[in-house]
Amino acid sequence: MTMKQAYEEYLVQHAKVAGGHQFEQEKNYVHPFNIYGPIWYVGDSWVCVHLIDTGDGLLLIDAGNCGTTGMLVNAIWEAGFKPSDVKWIIVSHGHYDHFGAVSFFRRMFGTKIYLGAEDAKMFRERPWLAHIQHSLNACDELFVPDVEINDGDVLKFGNITFKCVNCPGHTDGVTSLFFDVDGSDGVKHIGYYGGFGFNTLQKDFLVEMGDTSYKMRDIYLESLAKVRDEQVDIMLGNHAGNNDTLGRRKQQLENPDGPNPFIEPGYWQKFLDSKRDGLLELMADPKQN
Numbered sequence: 001m002t003m004k005q006a007y008e009e010y011l012v013q014h015a016k017v018a019g020g021h022q023f024e025q026e027k028n029y030v031h032p033f034n035i036y037g038p039i040w041y042v043g044d045s046w047v048c049v050h051l052i053d054t055g056d057g058l059l060l061i062d063a064g065n066c067g068t069t070g071m072l073v074n075a076i077w078e079a080g081f082k083p084s085d086v087k088w089i090i091v092s093h094g095h096y097d098h099f100g101a102v103s104f105f106r107r108m109f110g111t112k113i114y115l116g117a118e119d120a121k122m123f124r125e126r127p128w129l130a131h132i133q134h135s136l137n138a139c140d141e142l143f144v145p146d147v148e149i150n151d152g153d154v155l156k157f158g159n160i161t162f163k164c165v166n167c168p169g170h171t172d173g174v175t176s177l178f179f180d181v182d183g184s185d186g187v188k189h190i191g192y193y194g195g196f197g198f199n200t201l202q203k204d205f206l207v208e209m210g211d212t213s214y215k216m217r218d219i220y221l222e223s224l225a226k227v228r229d230e231q232v233d234i235m236l237g238n239h240a241g242n243n244d245t246l247g248r249r250k251q252q253l254e255n256p257d258g259p260n261p262f263i264e265p266g267y268w269q270k271f272l273d274s275k276r277d278g279l280l281e282l283m284a285d286p287k288q289n
Contacts, residue, residue, distance in 0.1 A: 025068045032079035033249055035262050036234055037183030038160070039190070042075035044068060045246060047097050048237045050192075051076060052181075054158025057087035061177065061192060061236070063101040072101050084109050088157055091145070092194035092238055093171045094119030094130050102143050114155070115145035116166060116194075119173025129171070149175050165227055169220025170195035176227055185260065191232030191268050196242060196275055203288045217283055224272050232268035242271065 028044035035041055035050070043049035043064065049072060050061040058081055064072045076083045089111055091099045105111035115123075122129055123142050130142055149155075151166035163178040174194040180187050199205070206214050237243040243262075251261040282288055 025065065025071065028068075029071050030075070030246070030249075032075045033252065034079075035236070036185075036188060036190075036260060037181040039181060039234075039236070040079050040081075041245065041249070042072060042079060043240070043245075044071060045240055048240055048242075048245060049075075050236055051079065051081065051086075052157075052160060053081070054160045056158030058085045059088045059090065059157050059160075060086055060105075061090050062092050062098045062238075063089050063105065065097040066100040069101040069104050086111050088112050088114065090114045090149070090155075090162075090175065090177065091116075091119075092192070093174045094122055095171065095195070096130055098195075098238075099143065103141060106143070112146040113143060114147045114149055115143075116171075116173030116175040117148040117150050118166065118168065119171050120145050120148045122172060149173075167194060167223035167227060169216065169223045170197045170200055174223070178227075178230055178232070185263065188233040188263065189231045190234050190236060191227075191230055192236040193227070193238060193242075193272070195238055198279060198282060201279065201282065214283070214289075217279060220279060221276060224276050228269055228272050230268065233265050234262050235264070235268045235271065243267065 025044070028046055030041070030043065030045050032040055032042045032051075038053040038055075040051040040053075041048070042051045042060075043062070047065045047068070048062065049064050052059045052061070058076075073083050076086070083105070086105055086109060089102055089105060091102065091113065094115060102113055106113055123144070127142050149164050149166075151164070153164040155162045155164060160179055160181065165176045165178070167174045167176045176194045177190075177192040179190050181190060201214075201217050201220060203214070206212070206216060209216075235243045237245050240246055248261040251258075
């Protein structure tokens with residue numbers, strides 16, 4: 001292929017995806033803000049990324065969508081931190097919209113990457129499943145994690161200890177996190193569920209995966225029940241809609257001296273119950289059986 005032919009092929013491929021969100025990510029930028037204590041929001045308007053100052057380096061929960069690395073780096077700077085201080089990234093699950101900046105941080109700063117063991121296995125054996133969120137073009141490569149997280153692992157970073165719970169459903173390796181932080185209102189219990197989507201529970205997808213009895217739906221329900229009774233004062237979103245991240249931020253801005261809108265004991269159970277009910281509704285749909 002000549003250089004001219006290669007350029008023409010590039011123009012064809014670019015035209016196929018240029019109208020999609022992959023090339024319009026900047027409109028999703030959100031100015032970073034503090035959620036509580038050492039927890040900062042550095043994600044965009046769709047995909048959540050949380051920065052935690054552990055006292056011995058920074059930790060990110062997820063690394064943004066494919067194509068948003070520059071936005072994430074800028075948000076970290078804007079929040080008053082150095083991207084080079086990001087020592088660890090915990091990836092909630094193995095879809096492209098959650099690990100866009102992983103390889104950059106590892107190459108640039110030596111950041112260690114953590115991923116659920118079952119999703120690390122997915123990368124090795126069925127790498128195409130990382131594309132399920134339709135990031136349009138795979139602008140970053142899959143990665144081999146430095147550490148594979150297993151159910152029940154306890155990980156300590158600086159002065160914060162994370163309890164890790166495998167919650168298969170959205171993917172086999174969804175990792176949920178539970179940890180405590182100290183802030184202006186005392187110690188709060190934080191809960192983070194690593195992936196809620198039903199797109200991988202649709203009939204056509206499950207049949208393609210060989211799950212003709214749709215057992216993954218029951219596994220998802222078991223995962224929700226497994227962590228439902230965790231004590232959670234602040235639920236962090238995997239996507240901004242999970243906990244109305246931007247709506248709560250708006251409340252912060254409108255009433256800066258009021259109660260912290262992110263502190264809502266009971267919301268965790270309420271939202272998990274809503275996902276349970278939504279999945280039961282999907283399972284009762286004749287078109288999905």
